Amino acid sequence: MTGATDIGSPPFGDAANLAAETARIYDICAGCRRCYNLCPSFTHLLDTIDEHDGDIAAPTTGSICSCSPSLSTMRTTFPRMNAIRVCAKPRWPVDFPLLMQQARVARADREGVAFRDRVLGNAELLGRIGSAVPAVSNWVNQNRAVRWAMEKTLGVDRRRRLPRYTRRFSRWFRRQTPPAGVGRSGRVALFYTTPVEFTGADVGIAAVRVLWRSGVEVRCPEQVCCGMPALDGGDVAGATRRARRNLETLGRAVDAGCDIVVPGPTCSRMLKQDYPRLLPGAETERVVARVHDLGQYLVKLHVEGKLEQSFATSLGRVAYHAPCHLRVQEIGFKARDLLRLVPGTTVEVLERCTGMDGTWGFKREFYDASLAVARPLLRDVDALDPDAVVSDCPLAALQIEQARGRRVYHPVEALLAAYEGRALARTG
Numbered sequence: 001m002t003g004a005t006d007i008g009s010p011p012f013g014d015a016a017n018l019a020a021e022t023a024r025i026y027d028i029c030a031g032c033r034r035c036y037n038l039c040p041s042f043t044h045l046l047d048t049i050d051e052h053d054g055d056i057a058a059p060t061t062g063s064i065c066s067c068s069p070s071l072s073t074m075r076t077t078f079p080r081m082n083a084i085r086v087c088a089k090p091r092w093p094v095d096f097p098l099l100m101q102q103a104r105v106a107r108a109d110r111e112g113v114a115f116r117d118r119v120l121g122n123a124e125l126l127g128r129i130g131s132a133v134p135a136v137s138n139w140v141n142q143n144r145a146v147r148w149a150m151e152k153t154l155g156v157d158r159r160r161r162l163p164r165y166t167r168r169f170s171r172w173f174r175r176q177t178p179p180a181g182v183g184r185s186g187r188v189a190l191f192y193t194t195p196v197e198f199t200g201a202d203v204g205i206a207a208v209r210v211l212w213r214s215g216v217e218v219r220c221p222e223q224v225c226c227g228m229p230a231l232d233g234g235d236v237a238g239a240t241r242r243a244r245r246n247l248e249t250l251g252r253a254v255d256a257g258c259d260i261v262v263p264g265p266t267c268s269r270m271l272k273q274d275y276p277r278l279l280p281g282a283e284t285e286r287v288v289a290r291v292h293d294l295g296q297y298l299v300k301l302h303v304e305g306k307l308e309q310s311f312a313t314s315l316g317r318v319a320y321h322a323p324c325h326l327r328v329q330e331i332g333f334k335a336r337d338l339l340r341l342v343p344g345t346t347v348e349v350l351e352r353c354t355g356m357d358g359t360w361g362f363k364r365e366f367y368d369a370s371l372a373v374a375r376p377l378l379r380d381v382d383a384l385d386p387d388a389v390v391s392d393c394p395l396a397a398l399q400i401e402q403a404r405g406r407r408v409y410h411p412v413e414a415l416l417a418a419y420e421g422r423a424l425a426r427t428g
Contacts (some may be wrong), residue, residue, distance in 0.1 A: 002415065005098065005277060006278075006280055007101065007105065007236055007239075007274065007275050007277040007278050008233070008236055008277070008278050008279065008367070012102055012105055013102065013105040013108075013109040013236075014106070015106060015110075017102075017107045018102055018103060021099060021102065022103075023314060024101065025094055025096065025099055028094055028310065029094070036162050050396055058196040064372045066373055077369070087259060092369070092423040094103055096334075101231070104232070104233070104234040105234050105236055107234060108233070108234025108235065108236075109234075113233055113238075113297075114233065114386065116154050116155050116363075117232075117233025117234065117235065117359075118233065119154055119230075120154070120156075120229060120231045120233065121230035121232065121235055121238060121359075121364070122229075122238075123194040123198075123225040123229050123310045124194065124225050125256055126198075126200030127165075127194055127197060128198075130165040130199075131167070131168050131197075131198045131199075132164070134164075134165040134166055134167065137165045137392055138164050138165055141162045141164075148338070151364055154237055155363050155364045155365070156362050156363065156364065157363065157367035158364075159367060160267055160367060160402075161197065161401065161402040163198075163199035163200075163394065163398060163399055164199060165182070165198060165199055166198070166199055166200065166201040166202070167199075167201050168197055168198065168201065168248055169192055169196050169197050169201040169204035169205065170192070170197055170220060172201060172204075172205060173204070173208065175218050179212055179215065182216060182217045182218070183215070183216075183217040184215040185214050185215035185216050185260070185301060185304075185306040186215075186216045186217070186301070186306070187217040187256070187257050187258045188211065188216055188217070188218055188219070188258055188261045188297065189220070189221050189250060189253035189254075189258040189259070189260050189261070190204070190207060190208070190211075190218055190219065190220050190261055190262075190263075191226075191246070191250065191260055191261065191262045191267060191268075191291075192204045192207070192223070192263065193222075193225075193226065193227045193262065193263060193267045193300065194226070195264060195394045196263060196264065199394070200410070202413060203394075203410040203412065203413060204263070206410065206412045206413045206415070206416040207261075207263050207294055207412045209416055210298070210412050210415055210416050210419070211261075213308040213419060214222040214298075214301055214306055214307050214308045215306065215308075216301070219253060219258060221250060221252065221253050222249045223246055223249060223250075224242050224246060225242055226234070226242065226243075226246065226266070226267040226270040226271060227239035227241075227242035227246075227270060227274075227278075228266055228267065228270045228274070228358065229358060229359060230242065231270075231274065232301065232358045232359060232360075233359070236278070239274075239278060240278045240279065241272075243275050243278045243279055244293065246271075247273075247275065247279065247283065247287055250287050251286070251287050254286065254287055254290050258290070258362070259290050259292055259297065260287070260290050260291045260292065260294050261293075261294050261297045262293060262294060263293075263294040263392070263410065263412060264393070265293065265323045265324075265326035265392050265393055266323075266325045266358070266393065267331070268291060268292075268293045268325075268326075269325040269326070269328060269329055271287075271288060272288055272291050272329060273292045273328075273329075275287075275288060293326060293329065293334065293392075294392075294411075294412060295334035295335040295337075295338055295392065295411055295412075296331050296332060296334045298334070298338055298412075298415075299334045299337055299338060299406075302337075302338070302341065307341075309341060310419070311342045311343060311418045311419055312418065312420060312421030312424070313417075313418055313423070314342060314343060314344030314345050314418070314420060315339060315342050315344075315345040315387065315414055315417070316344070316345065316346075316386070316387030316388065317345075317347060317348070317384070317386045317387045317388075318339055318345050318346065318347045318348070318386055318387065318388050318389075318390060318414065319347075319350055319381055319384045319386040319388070319389045319390070320335055320336050320339065320349050320350065320391070321352075321354070321377065321390070321391035321393070321396055321400070321408075322335075322336075322349055322350065322351050322391075323325070323391060323393035323396055324353055324393075325390050325393070326393070327351070333349055333386050335390065335392060335411035336349055338352060338411060338415060339390070339411060339414060339415065341420040342415070345418070348384055348386065349360065350377055350380050350381070350384075352374075352376045352377035352380060353373055353377065354373070354374045354377055354393075354395070354396040354399040354400065355369070355370040355371065355372070355373025355374040355399065356367055356374075356393075356395040356396060356398065356399050357370075357393070361395065369402065371397070371399075374399050374400075374403065377400075378400065378404060380405050381400065381404060382404070383415070387424070387426070388409060388424040388426070389406050389407070389408045390408065390409045390411050390413075390414050391408055391410070391411075392410060392411060394410075396408070397410075398410075405427055406426060406427065407424070407425050407426060407427055411422055
């Protein structure tokens with residue numbers, strides 16, 4: 001691959017480098033087309049070539065930026081290409097998501113980071129404001145006048161359901177007293193993610209309680225957003241700043257003998273795959289080597305004979321949505337494997353995309369396209385009509401909940417319910 005892969009390096013956003021890599025990939029894709037109609041992004045690319053009578057030099061690099069769903073949709077609709085970083089023809093390596101990231105960075109270097117992307121990319125600020133008085137924030141976010149103003153100023157579609165703010169998870173954690181005996185099965189630093197901190201405290205609480213049940217000591221080091229929302233808008237400096245802060249505190253946790261456990265697939269992918277590109281070096285690699293998806297870590301405990309398995313109830317028939325950013329990590333369906341440990345539980349895996357792709361599905365101009373991408377998955381949910389729907393991705397959950405009115409749980413919430421003998425509500 002001719003393009004630079006270190007996101008923070010000057011060549012990454014260089015216009016000449018980008019043009020050369022774009023032409024190379026256009027040439028490969030035009031001669032292959034196995035991916036046609038698998039994803040709106042691929043369709044857009046190939047149609048653009050056809051509009052110029054096959055002239056691969058005619059499309060501008062801006063065409064890549066205007067493609068439909070970017071990173072996560074690409075990884076879901078053609079997972080092998082993105083998982084092993086090559087297309088259907090192994091001698092021609094293609095990393096289309098990285099090319100799209102390169103195009104966004106180049107555009108941000110040329111035009112500056114758009115106001116909307118700066119706001120949506122600052123997850124900590126939005127979270128602190130929204131979680132200050134959650135009930136008021138949630139009421140405001142449902143007010144028609146406010147949503148109209150939000151659409152006009154930020155381009156957030158007024159029809160899009162927004163995450164509901166909750167109490168801050170870190171405050172709950174600081175008030176807890178760990179049960180006796182924790183630490184006998186291991187020690188983890190929970191990188192609980194911005195969504196858990198501000199809009200999904202129940203996921204963090206469930207993670208802690210499930211880990212404690214198996215004798216794992218849980219620490220919650222100081223942390224900020226993983227940086228993915230900033231990077232998605234082309235703000236490399238903002239993403240790098242957040243990565244540096246997280247690597248410092250997570251590095252100290254690793255020094256203390258902790259593994260790093262992440263309940264959010266976008267954040268775990270960011271730590272594993274993009275931090276080494278933002279801040280390459282031995283220290284980054286040392287920390288990244290200890291990063292685990294939460295389901296991955298719990299399966300590891302099971303393999304070692306350390307996972308508590310005193311389940312009090314079955315979960316019935318579960319539909320498990322496997323998120324794009326988890327599949328690209330090539331760790332298998334660990335949440336599925338966990339839930340199958342619960343007696344009397346069957347799990348059907350749904351591998352289709354929800355079309356959210358970070359902030360993309362919130363934007364007015366992409367809202368309808370986002371729902372179009374999600375329709376095959378939603379049909380699968382309808383066909384299964386399961387007792388419970390689970391997904392590791394909070395944005396995937398948001399899409400399904402809005403479209404079908406079905407409550408979507410994180411796998412660790414379902415696991416805790418099985419331990420405690422509670423039924424999972426279908427709506428909510």
